[in-house]
Amino acid sequence: MGPTLSEVNDSPAVPSGALPAGLRAELIAFRRDLSRRPATGRPDSHDAEAAAAAVLARLEQDGLRPRVLPGGTGIVCDIGATDPACPRLALHSDIDAVLLGAALALAALEREGRLPRPVRLILQPTDEATPGGALGAIEAEVLEGVGRILAVHGDLDTDAGRIGLRQGPITAAVGRLVLKLDGAGGHSARPHLTTDLVMATAKMATELPAVLARRMDPRSGVRVVWDRIEAGHACNVIPQHAELEGTVRCLDLAAWNDAPDLVHEVIDQVAGMYRAKCEIRYQRVVPPVVNEVESTELLREAITLSRGAHAVEDTGQSLGCADFAWYLEHVPGALARLGLRPADGPARHGVHPGESQDAEDPVVIGAELLAGAALLV
Numbered sequence: 319m320g321p322t323l324s325e326v327n328d329s330p331a332v333p334s335g336a337l338p339a340g341l342r343a344e345l346i347a348f349r350r351d352l353s354r355r356p357a358t359g360r361p362d363s364h365d366a367e368a369a370a371a372a373v374l375a376r377l378e379q380d381g382l383r384p385r386v387l388p389g390g391t392g393i394v395c396d397i398g399a400t401d402p403a404c405p406r407l408a409l410h411s412d413i414d415a416v417l418l419g420a421a422l423a424l425a426a427l428e429r430e431g432r433l434p435r436p437v438r439l440i441l442q443p444t445d446e447a448t449p450g451g452a453l454g455a456i457e458a459e460v461l462e463g464v465g466r467i468l469a470v471h472g473d474l475d476t477d478a479g480r481i482g483l484r485q486g487p488i489t490a491a492v493g494r495l496v497l498k499l500d501g502a503g504g505h506s507a508r509p510h511l512t513t514d515l516v517m518a519t520a521k522m523a524t525e526l527p528a529v530l531a532r533r534m535d536p537r538s539g540v541r542v543v544w545d546r547i548e549a550g551h552a553c554n555v556i557p558q559h560a561e562l563e564g565t566v567r568c569l570d571l572a573a574w575n576d577a578p579d580l581v582h583e584v585i586d587q588v589a590g591m592y593r594a595k596c597e598i599r600y601q602r603v604v605p606p607v608v609n610e611v612e613s614t615e616l617l618r619e620a621i622t623l624s625r626g627a628h629a630v631e632d633t634g635q636s637l638g639c640a641d642f643a644w645y646l647e648h649v650p651g652a653l654a655r656l657g658l659r660p661a662d663g664p665a666r667h668g669v670h671p672g673e674s675q676d677a678e679d680p681v682v683i684g685a686e687l688l689a690g691a692a693l694l695v
Contacts, residue, residue, distance in 0.1 A: 335624065335690025337423050342682045348372070349415040349681050366391040366443070369414045373441060376418060380425055384439075387458050392443035392451055394460045395421060398428050398436030405465025406438045408649070409688045410642065412471045416656070417441055419685025424692055437692050438464060450604065450641030456648065466613060467651035468691050469642050470684045472658045473633075478680050481621045481687060482633030482655030485614045489607040489653075490539070491574035492639040493566040497522065497585065498597040503558035515560040516549045518592035522585065523547060523562060529584045530566075530577070539569030540577060541637060567637045571605055578602070606635075607643040613652035620690035621654075625683070656684045 337345070352369050370391045377384045377395055384395035396406070411417045417439055427433045440460050443451035461467070476482045499522075501513020509517075527542040534540045542564060549560035566581065568574040578600050589596040621629050633655050642653050658680050 335420075335423060335620065335686050335688075335693055337419055337682060337686055337689070341419060341422055345415045345419045345681050345685060346679075348376075348418065349413075352414065370441065370443075373414055373418050377421060380422055381429075382421070382425055387443060387451075387455055387460070389443045389451070389454065392455055392458075393439075393441040394455075394458070395439040395441075396436065397421065397424050397439070398433050400463065401436060404435050406436045406463050407692055408438045408440055408461065408464045408467035408645075408651075409692065410440045410442060410467060410469040410645070411656075411684060411688065412442075412469075413656070413681060413684060414441060415681045416470060416684035416688065419681065420688040420692070423685065423689040427693075434693060440467075450644075452641040452644040456644060461645065461648050464649050467645050467649050468613060468617060468688060469645075469651070469653045470617075470656045470687055471640060471642070471653060472680070472684075473655035474658050476631070476633065476655050476657035477659050478657045479625075479683065480629055480631050480657040481617070481625075481683070482631050482657065483609075483614055483618050483652075484633050484635065485609055485611050487569065487606045487608045487635050488633065488655075489635065489640050489643065490567045490569055490637045491571060491606045491643075492568075492603045493574065493577065494599075494601040494603050495542070495562075495564050495566055495581065496599040496601075497562040498599075499560045499562075499589065499594045500558060500597075501592070501594045503556050506554045506556055509556060512556045513593050515557050515592075515594060518589065518594045519547060519549050519560040519562060521592070522588050525588050526581065526584050530580060533580055534573055534576065537569075538573035539567070539637070540573050541567045543567070565603075566600075567639070569606070569635060569637070571608075574602070574605060604639045604641045605643045605647070607640050607653050608646060609652035610646070610650040613650055616691050616694055617652055617654045617687065620694055621683075621687050624686055624690050629683075654687065656680050656687075 370393060374384055374393055382395055384393045386393055409420055421439045424433055424437055442455050499515050501515050504512035523544050530540050544562055544564035546563040550557035566577055585596055585598055618630055
């Protein structure tokens, strides 16, 4: 590992990752501007195309040469000359202004000859969707020449001004499950002559979570949560079609690998009891994010020496997911949680962190965390 941040700060030749006041103000204004541009279908999110265009224009204005990824909303930007003896450090965030701030700070250092190693910034397309844009970015070779990747994602369960860190798994593995049941419908006065799909659907919704809880190691934290159930349109007619849709979440990779076979087994058995035909679509969305120890401690050192030990907190493994996990299938790295919750405010579960209207001072902290970590590698 390279110099510590304390050594960096004490050296007249190598600066810290602190952002100048002008850049801090610019990032906050940039973030506010994006928040005023609602996206079609999601009024609480900013327009991905507008955000990408704004980031692209600002990077080019700074003299950098960003490359647009397939799809038009992702950007990759290299800072520093390629050196075969020194793999690039990749930086990523789900908040555009965080990554922009880190890029501008590191580009200024590179122009002064004070960037210790080449860096790559990855603004990923479709960060909050599933399965997300990481796989497409990897196909576009964003990890070529990269030796390590660090990320910071906004988190509404962590207080603003703090960074949550954890060695090992920090998110869950997630699968998406869609069931389509078909059978003979009929009048509710003669259910024995039909395939009672409403009853079959209800049993499916309750039996699958119950059986998985008994058949799989409880330490694996397997959870089935149904998000959509549809069956029938009249009170006295048994329908011919029903659907269920939900997620299967696991805390460990082994359970994620074992779950599909057991899910198919249980569904087939329940459907057979009611003579229902069932089409099963099980999509393995994303594995868990497993933070490498060295990368996690690199982030810890950067924020500790920049903001103090009080700015770091241990964070638990969540049942949420992040397709940042796919990057870690190829290179070591770690993901940090950037606190977005006001210190005296409640957690707002279910809100996408990248869409928070409060991510202003945290934007600066996130940018300084990534820039500072880049100086330690």
